[in-house]
Amino acid sequence: MPxxxxxxxxxxTMLEGTLLKWFKHEGDYIQQGETLFEVxxxxxxxxxxSSVSGxxxxxxxxxxxxxxxxxxxxxxxxxLPKVVPQQEPLPEGAQKTGQAKKPPAQHKETPQLKVVPHxxxxxxxxFAGGTHASPAAQSYAAERGIDLSxxxxxxIGGMITLKDVRDYxxxxxxxxxxxxxxxxxxxxxxxxxxxxxxRKAIAATVSHSKRTIPHFYLSxxxxxxxxxxxxxxxxxxRNDADTITINDVIIKAASATLKNYPYLNALYPEQGLVLxxxxxxxxxxxxxxxxxxxxxxxxxxxxxxxxxxGVKKLREKAEAGKFSSDDLTDGTxxxxxxxxxxVADFAAIIYPPQxxxxxxxxxxxxxxxxxxxxxxxxxxxxTLSMDHRVVDGISAANFLxxxxxxxxxxxxxxxxxxxxxxxxx
Amino acid sequence: MPEITYREALNxxxxxxxxxxxxxxxxxxxxxxxGGAFKVTEGLYAxxxxxxxxxxxxxxxxxxxxxxxxxxxxxxxxxELMTVNFALLAMDQIxxxxxxxxxxxxxxxKVPLVIxxxxxxxxxxxxxxxxxxxxxxxxxxxxxxxxxSTPEDAKGLLKEAIREDDxxxxxxxxxxxNTRGEVPPGDYTIPIGKAAVRKKGTDLTIISxxxxxxxxGEAAEQLVKEGIxxxxxxxxxxxxxxxxxxxxxxxxxxxxxxxxxDWKTGGVGAEVSTRIYEHxxxxxxxxIVRVAGKDTPMPYAKNLEQAAIPxxxxxxxxxxxxx
Numbered sequence: 001m002p003x004x005x006x007x008x009x010x011x012x013t014m015l016e017g018t019l020l021k022w023f024k025h026e027g028d029y030i031q032q033g034e035t036l037f038e039v040x041x042x043x044x045x046x047x048x049x050s051s052v053s054g055x056x057x058x059x060x061x062x063x064x065x066x067x068x069x070x071x072x073x074x075x076x077x078x079x080l081p082k083v084v085p086q087q088e089p090l091p092e093g094a095q096k097t098g099q100a101k102k103p104p105a106q107h108k109e110t111p112q113l114k115v116v117p118h119x120x121x122x123x124x125x126x127f128a129g130g131t132h133a134s135p136a137a138q139s140y141a142a143e144r145g146i147d148l149s150x151x152x153x154x155x156i157g158g159m160i161t162l163k164d165v166r167d168y169x170x171x172x173x174x175x176x177x178x179x180x181x182x183x184x185x186x187x188x189x190x191x192x193x194x195x196x197x198x199r200k201a202i203a204a205t206v207s208h209s210k211r212t213i214p215h216f217y218l219s220x221x222x223x224x225x226x227x228x229x230x231x232x233x234x235x236x237x238r239n240d241a242d243t244i245t246i247n248d249v250i251i252k253a254a255s256a257t258l259k260n261y262p263y264l265n266a267l268y269p270e271q272g273l274v275l276x277x278x279x280x281x282x283x284x285x286x287x288x289x290x291x292x293x294x295x296x297x298x299x300x301x302x303x304x305x306x307x308x309x310g311v312k313k314l315r316e317k318a319e320a321g322k323f324s325s326d327d328l329t330d331g332t333x334x335x336x337x338x339x340x341x342x343v344a345d346f347a348a349i350i351y352p353p354q355x356x357x358x359x360x361x362x363x364x365x366x367x368x369x370x371x372x373x374x375x376x377x378x379x380x381x382x383t384l385s386m387d388h389r390v391v392d393g394i395s396a397a398n399f400l401x402x403x404x405x406x407x408x409x410x411x412x413x414x415x416x417x418x419x420x421x422x423x424x425x
Numbered sequence: 426m427p428e429i430t431y432r433e434a435l436n437x438x439x440x441x442x443x444x445x446x447x448x449x450x451x452x453x454x455x456x457x458x459x460g461g462a463f464k465v466t467e468g469l470y471a472x473x474x475x476x477x478x479x480x481x482x483x484x485x486x487x488x489x490x491x492x493x494x495x496x497x498x499x500x501x502x503x504x505e506l507m508t509v510n511f512a513l514l515a516m517d518q519i520x521x522x523x524x525x526x527x528x529x530x531x532x533x534x535k536v537p538l539v540i541x542x543x544x545x546x547x548x549x550x551x552x553x554x555x556x557x558x559x560x561x562x563x564x565x566x567x568x569x570x571x572x573x574s575t576p577e578d579a580k581g582l583l584k585e586a587i588r589e590d591d592x593x594x595x596x597x598x599x600x601x602x603n604t605r606g607e608v609p610p611g612d613y614t615i616p617i618g619k620a621a622v623r624k625k626g627t628d629l630t631i632i633s634x635x636x637x638x639x640x641x642g643e644a645a646e647q648l649v650k651e652g653i654x655x656x657x658x659x660x661x662x663x664x665x666x667x668x669x670x671x672x673x674x675x676x677x678x679x680x681x682x683x684x685x686x687d688w689k690t691g692g693v694g695a696e697v698s699t700r701i702y703e704h705x706x707x708x709x710x711x712x713i714v715r716v717a718g719k720d721t722p723m724p725y726a727k728n729l730e731q732a733a734i735p736x737x738x739x740x741x742x743x744x745x746x747x748x
Binding site: 135136 | 712
């Protein structure tokens with residue numbers, strides 16, 4: 001029974017897709033779940049697996065063609081279409097022998113050994129520069145991109161110690177870098193330019209959102225001193241790959257708090273309001289070519305560690321431009337963080353059909369008057385944008401109040417520390 | 426829990442194991458009628474008789490050699506050497522036989538042997554009778570080296586050592602025999618190869634064993650008054666070394682000092698510190714410091730002898746130096 005393979009809808013806003021590549025040829029057998037083709041949507045390049053098993057009997061849409069969502073692009077099952085062999089004129093003087101012509105040898109790609117450029121180990125750079133720092137200080141600095149030459153050592157013989165680096169880091173203007181800084185875009189030449197597919201999609205989405213959703217905004221200042229201290233504790237024995245960021249902590253806090261605010265964790269398409277139980281957290285990631293909002297599924301039931309790992313995975317996929325079709329859909333709430341770029345205050349545009357989005361600004365050292373004394377506080381400004389058709393100020397304020405309590409307490413569930421791996425010798 | 430001396434704890438361990446298992450017996454110089462040079466075997470001769478508590482001639486090679494033969498034949502001997510200094514006379518038996526027989530016979534025979542010996546200095550017994558020779562045994566594969574510092578550990582580890590199927594060098598410190606401590610009632614054992622964290626702390630790790638664990642403990646208490654929270658690890662077993670506990674601690678504190686009575690050169694601290702460098706290098710925030718016995722034959726003069734053995738103030742100075 002032949003079945004159509006159609007252009008899938010891979011994101012909430014996808015209307016059409018460009019078929020970039022087929023991984024199978026006509027006549028190949030394909031298993032359900034095996035990667036069949038690659039599509040460029042308005043957001044990303046995605047690999048798509050076959051939904052059925054059988055022989056790929058006909059490719060209807062060739063690589064490079066753009067078709068609307070739902071268009072049949074291939075047929076699996078049935079019989080191979082009859083191919084009329086093309087008559088090739090025989091080269092002059094060639095004898096017709098009746099033997100089948102040998103097909104041209106397949107040009108097989110031989111895997112080549114990749115030359116990996118030598119990567120400097122933690123601390124190596126510091127040695128090269130002649131900086132005198134302890135191994136702990138060197139690895140701590142290397143993991144966080146801190147320049148040791150800027151630090152004066154207080155250890156034995158003027159050695160830079162871990163404490164020296166931590167103290168130095170504490171006085172840097174912005175401590176947390178949940179995402180690496182986005183490289184400055186090249187300045188385009190003057191004149192009219194054609195918007196990329198992605199840019200067009202973003203333009204359509206934000207215009208639609210601002211036109212149709214009556215936004216309103218509430219801001220809160222949250223004391224993150226405890227949270228940051230907890231984070232230092234949690235990260236003490238972690239390497240770079242496991243480091244939990246302040247962004248992860250905010251996702252954890254928002255996901256936990258949203259459980260009690262179904263109207264903020266909801267979808268409001270034209271058909272009517274849909275309240276969601278599960279929190280699928282959209283995370284805005286800035287790429288040179290535009291924004292993308294991958295979704296961390298069931299964030300409310302994940303541990304802080306799982307969240308951290310999940311976000312890292314999404315971020316890696318974003319950088320590689322490869323998402324699975326599942327990664328971009330079904331978001332119920334979104335967080336946009338520009339704190340790492342030092343943004344003092346901003347409000348984000350709601351990502352329809354969601355009903356709210358949380359904007360995270362930079363953490364700032366702020367003096368707070370308490371009991372007649374000024375005390376230094378690591379202050380975080382968050383701004384919630386809401387759809388006023390669905391949510392009112394009081395419940396939104398309650399949400400922010402609860403979020404603040406959660407973060408200021410920062411009593412995350414105990415996270416299992418990585419156990420030391422010691423070789424048996 | 427009852428409080429008993431280190432000596433009584435060892436005596437209890439021997440008695441209980443001899444009562445539990447008829448294959449356990451004691452041999453050594455003056456262990457029978459006299460009750461042992463340090464009175465560790467007191468009362469055993471009366472209870473178990475001359476077949477199981479055997480007074481041996483002054484011939485350490487013979488004591489250990491006979492014990493090895495008995496162990497190969499299925500008994501569980503506990504050989505007492507009057508002090509570890511005399512173990513040098515038995516080194517061929519210990520290193521060339523006890524440690525190797527199980528390997529060289531392809532596992533077909535085993536040597537369930539315990540060699541007990543006190544050691545250490547501080548009693549003005551002169552250069553030949555004041556040594557800490559644990560690294561000699563630590564160096565030799567096939568031997569397990571146990572050095573408890575408390576009565577509880579002494580009893581639990583000796584009972585465990587007697588039940589082990591491999592040769593164990595069980596080293597006591599002469600200063601510890603009269604120290605008192607709580608010991609759980611009844612039969613219990615403590616696993617070989619597991620260090621004890623005596624005190625939790627975050628500022629630095631102080632690693633020690635045997636009598637030096639007491640010195641390190643006093644130093645740790647004084648450091649608390651200075652606001653320094655050290656993590657105190659008593660190795661209890663030198664071989665196999667409990668690297669996991671050491672590495673976990675250093676990953677937390679980023680600093681370590683080792684307190685040992687043996688000579689610094691080629692000593693226990695040399696091995697322990699290298700292992701830490703190998704497994705936790707990136708966690709270290711200061712060089713590891715060894716507070717060790719001075720590299721000299723032990724002086725007889727009291728003031729010089731005291732200067733040759735680590736003191737509480739030496740440990741404190743080292744701790745402050747790495748912070």
